[in-house]
Amino acid sequence: MTHEVVVVGAGIGGLTVSALLAAHGVDVxxxxxxxxxxxxxxxxxxxxxxxxPGVGLYPLWQAGEIYDQxxxxxxxxxxxxxxxxxxxxxxxxxxxxxxxxxxxxxxxxGLAAAFPECADQAVAFYQDSAVVSEALRKALRRVPNLHAxxxxxxxxxxxxxxxxxxxxxxxxxxxTLDHLAGTSFRFRRFIDAQLQLxxxxxxxxxxxxxxxxxxxxxxxxxxxxxxxxxALAEKLAESIKASGGRIRCDTxxxxxxxxxxxxxxxxxxxxxxxVTASKAIVSNLTLWDTYGKLIGLNHTPTEIxxxxxxxxxxGVYLLYLGMxxxxxxxxxxxxxxxxxHDRDYDPESxxxxxxxxxxxxxxxxxxKRAVTVLTFSDVDQWFTFxxxxxxxxxxxxxxxxxxxxxxxxxxxELGGDIEVIDTATPRTTYDLTRRKLGMVGGLAQTFATVDxxxxxCETSLSNVFRVGDTSSMGGGxxxxxxxxxxxxxxxxx
Numbered sequence: 443m444t445h446e447v448v449v450v451g452a453g454i455g456g457l458t459v460s461a462l463l464a465a466h467g468v469d470v471x472x473x474x475x476x477x478x479x480x481x482x483x484x485x486x487x488x489x490x491x492x493x494x495p496g497v498g499l500y501p502l503w504q505a506g507e508i509y510d511q512x513x514x515x516x517x518x519x520x521x522x523x524x525x526x527x528x529x530x531x532x533x534x535x536x537x538x539x540x541x542x543x544x545x546x547x548x549x550x551x552g553l554a555a556a557f558p559e560c561a562d563q564a565v566a567f568y569q570d571s572a573v574v575s576e577a578l579r580k581a582l583r584r585v586p587n588l589h590a591x592x593x594x595x596x597x598x599x600x601x602x603x604x605x606x607x608x609x610x611x612x613x614x615x616x617x618t619l620d621h622l623a624g625t626s627f628r629f630r631r632f633i634d635a636q637l638q639l640x641x642x643x644x645x646x647x648x649x650x651x652x653x654x655x656x657x658x659x660x661x662x663x664x665x666x667x668x669x670x671x672x673a674l675a676e677k678l679a680e681s682i683k684a685s686g687g688r689i690r691c692d693t694x695x696x697x698x699x700x701x702x703x704x705x706x707x708x709x710x711x712x713x714x715x716x717v718t719a720s721k722a723i724v725s726n727l728t729l730w731d732t733y734g735k736l737i738g739l740n741h742t743p744t745e746i747x748x749x750x751x752x753x754x755x756x757g758v759y760l761l762y763l764g765m766x767x768x769x770x771x772x773x774x775x776x777x778x779x780x781x782x783h784d785r786d787y788d789p790e791s792x793x794x795x796x797x798x799x800x801x802x803x804x805x806x807x808x809x810k811r812a813v814t815v816l817t818f819s820d821v822d823q824w825f826t827f828x829x830x831x832x833x834x835x836x837x838x839x840x841x842x843x844x845x846x847x848x849x850x851x852x853x854x855e856l857g858g859d860i861e862v863i864d865t866a867t868p869r870t871t872y873d874l875t876r877r878k879l880g881m882v883g884g885l886a887q888t889f890a891t892v893d894x895x896x897x898x899c900e901t902s903l904s905n906v907f908r909v910g911d912t913s914s915m916g917g918g919x920x921x922x923x924x925x926x927x928x929x930x931x932x933x934x935x
Contacts, residue, residue, distance in 0.1 A: 451725065452476075475693065476691065482495060486866070508924050529543070560626045574610060586927075642887065724906075725907070758817065759816075779793065794852070796815050
């Protein structure tokens with residue numbers, strides 16, 4: 443069967459680009475290995491609970507922002523959303539809570555109270571980064587593919603605000619740490635925990651311009667999606683079908699098909715069928731899997747193979763919990779980023795993200811809330827030395843016990859009103875999605891890993907493109923959606 447565009451992988455990136463292409467009359471076919479769309483954001487259901495695998499941070503749903511832009515082009519309504527301010531609280535090891543809120547006075551007062559040893563410097567850091575963030579957001583409206591644009595286009599995008607443009611140009615090669623002079627160790631850990639969650643890198647390595655966006659966008663207005671990110675996936679799938687596009691679930695893509703000249707002409711399926719593409723092929727697989735599995739090593743340039751061999755990102759260990767409404771009434775926010783100690787920073791032991799479904803979103807038995815707790819995990823340890831399923835289960839149990847202790851130490855108000863429903867490891871992620879080593883969340887936003895050839899949607903093949911969290915400027919669904927819309931526009935121009 444032949445289509446104009448064949449998309450492999452029904453994560454948010456694949457769903458978004460497919461929905462937009464179909465809405466503009468492109469004959470698109472979306473292939474998905476699992477029985478339903480969603481990829482990493484597909485819902486997990488058990489014992490009457492429906493869990494959102496994400497952390498509940500969904501900014502940029504305001505009028506004129508990325509989701510408004512996308513759904514204005516689609517034949518279906520956007521999922522229902524409602525404001526969630528503060529976006530989250532950061533809980534410090536001494537139990538102090540800092541609300542990450544759109545209320546500037548409240549936010550700055552919270553900073554000053556939590557960090558009296560460097561209150562002025564902490565407030566100044568955020569004030570400066572907010573100016574940079576707003577200038578970058580204005581530039582992105584003028585040149586949406588700002589990260590890949592040439593120097594002249596970038597300068598054009600930053601005009602006419604000459605002061606902000608000058609500040610951005612001077613900071614182009616700065617790390618976030620370069621802008622934390624005079625702040626305390628405690629404040630830097632506060633920043634590190636947020637950047638690890640939002641950018642998969644700490645202040646020592648994270649690109650300052652990216653961190654300015656990452657730290658300030660949630661403060662502009664965070665939202666909750668009724669049904670969580672899985673509801674967004676369902677709406678996009680509905681749109682594809684309404685526009686005449688095709689979604690084929692339970693369909694595993696094996697590799698690209700090539701003609702005698704080496705041109706990619708379609709996708710070979712595990713079933714033996716070939717689906718051909720007359721215009722383009724889009725991969726929503728990870729960077730590693732796009733080249734290693736879909737394109738194939740024989741068609742991957744040597745330099746890219748070398749880079750991929752040395753490139754890693756984090757996996758996650760998830761706790762799916764059931765919490766009583768009584769416990770929910772005792773916590774300050776549905777989303778709490780807990781910094782668990784002030785010692786040397788280690789993403790695996792220094793933090794976790796607690797995300798409870800809001801009261802208005804019934805995804806649990808009566809009187810209960812669905813909760814996802816996310817901790818970072820080194821993926822290699824889940825794929826090395828485990829010789830049997832029993833060993834994997836023992837490691838899972840050991841990790842659960844450790845995370846359970848950390849959870850109750852950081853959030854003692856939960857008491858006994860919370861229970862474990864299930865867990866998910868990087869191996870679970872791999873089994874469900876076939877992402878290499880179960881790595882999720884995008885590439886670290888550092889100078890060592892951010893490369894235009896990797897972060898763009900192009901590949902080494904002229905008619906093969908990429909979307910998803912390892913091809914956009916960041917791993918959050920807003921960044922993935924932005925990149926998918928750019929690609930859809932490129933393919934319909």
